[in-house]
Amino acid sequence: MAFPRKTIYIAVIGTGGVGKCFLSQLENLSKKFQDDQSLPILSLILVSRSKNLLFTPDYNGISFDDLLISLNNSTQCQLSIHEMIDFLANAPSSAVLIDNTSSQEIANSYPQFLAKGINIVTPNKKAFSGSLHLWQDIFTAATKSGARIFHESSVGAGLPVISTLNDLIDTGDEVIKIEGVFSGTMSFLFNSFTPTEGAGGLWSAEVLRAKELGYTEPDPRDDLNGLDVARKLTILARLSGIQLESPMSFPVQSLIPKELEKVTCRDEFLRRLPEFDFHMEEIKQTAEKIGKVLRYVGSVDVVKKEAKVSIEMFDRSHPIAALKGSDNLISFYTKRYDKGSLIIQGAGAGGEVTAMGVTGDLLKVVKCIS
């Protein structure tokens, strides 16, 4: 790669698990770029999190040394989104916003960033799985201004899921169906509950164990309601040309028992969950009787323009049954891959791999705008 030596200005919002990993990856990347005369200079000009802001109004770049401490000690006033857009739009050359938050408010402002020519890279699912209106606004603004928006990590973290789907479509393949395990938590839960070998525990016990091992959200109901999977599926369906209105506009099987839906307290929920083990046990035994296992899968039927998230039965030799640990697996059934499917498999969550998807996208933007 030979780039003319120019500067690309980078703003990063969010310094949580993914944000911290990304900043560390960005530090290494910017050093590598600095040392190679054929590459542009990557200049970090803004870092922000809910309560703190660090930015260089003169576009001179922030040092990575003790960056998080400097951010913590910063007395700069938080910029409004409008001010941030102005700041980035006025940068001496191309700017990239890296949104490592899961903020709906920031996602809602993407069209404004893009309209001003500011490129965006983000793992924030909210922007692409919320209202169809926002989705359309985002891509219309990008097309008009020529700004790039990449969001590989919004599905399957660093796994090449979105880039593969886009490549299939852009090269003229016809996607027939997308099916997979899109949640590390659900993968872990079902791989333990109905393993291909051995018996597995009771459902409520597996939920507790997954929580104790850190595989669930602090409140496991945030996984069990299926919304996270529905959001990812919404993104893939829309990329496949299906105009899903929202992640609530198709069938999503919630694993929160109806009788516990009104329980507000997490601990009460977990205490009462064993009352409903008989139900999950029943489904498990039905599957076992015909030699199958259960997995929690999302699928998009591109031909019928339908999506759904549900517990399904699989032969033990099926790749989805054979999943290990908390791995994700996404199968693309297409016209060209007619004898099977194209499968991407691996860890679909975690700070480092999610940040990797973000860094990979940043590199793609850099290649485009250098």
Next chain:
Amino acid sequence: MAFPRKTIYIAVIGTGGVGKCFLSQLENLSKKFQDDQSLPILSLILVSRSKNLLFTPDYNGISFDDLLISLNNSTQCQLSIHEMIDFLANAPSSAVLIDNTSSQEIANSYPQFLAKGINIVTPNKKAFSGSLHLWQDIFTAATKSGARIFHESSVGAGLPVISTLNDLIDTGDEVIKIEGVFSGTMSFLFNSFTPTEGAGGLWSAEVLRAKELGYTEPDPRDDLNGLDVARKLTILARLSGIQLESPMSFPVQSLIPKELEKVTCRDEFLRRLPEFDFHMEEIKQTAEKIGKVLRYVGSVDVVKKEAKVSIEMFDRSHPIAALKGSDNLISFYTKRYDKGSLIIQGAGAGGEVTAMGVTGDLLKVVKCIS
């Protein structure tokens, strides 16, 4: 994507299985681009195969209507590689050479194309798995001139293998090991010979069956010698930073019995192959005794800087054991994917999917140079 309306000049060499599929994909792509004012115009200015050449000296573009018939009837004299380079280097704007041949001669000239700023997209393994000297010349020339060279389809056809490996490395992950089934033929042979369920046939019978079903080269020895896998492994090893001298510079287990190495006639080879079934049967039974199956895998140990191609034993639940049909599977073991691996799986051969990798790469070049 918003591109300024410019023209990108495309030359295609090779109209075999992959070449024909690619030309059909290019035709669709160029129509799509033509209709979208925000995209550049893709202009086909040269098509060539061993005996025929069709090109427009005035860079006006060739019609896709009855293209192969026009090529067949063309009376234009074949250009030398030097003349072809001149022609493309003098195009009014960026040019891309698509090499859909497996010609070593054309591969050898890549550095000259690249030095003149001509971008290259190719599935031709010879360029990247031949001498290390050629590999170095190619990438040095590309870096110097800024021309792009993409070769996704040189490993695993349209599967996102090379792009994924490059993304892992470019974002700072550490690749520890790459392991996989890199040959559709070998996949089919071993999935039939030692299936996860059932017995499988004798080795020589499986080879004959695979040949009859069209899963092998016309002479199956071209698959059984392991060179095709060794070439793909050489490419992945070099991308991982291991300077392998050639595909002959590391251990490759040939499945051509020593006693038959000097047999020149294919049919004699196939007739005598059953004499050596006892040997393969022995390995198979050794594996079966400990509940395992055999697969023909290539692996790169990036830490030890070693590569090898050999028959290995796998648990029946291992993703490599669970392969179906003639699918390829490539596992990346890395520092970030520390709890398992990142797996890419699917058809790794065939005209349409190989051409898709080429078309996908062309789109990447177009995005970079528009």
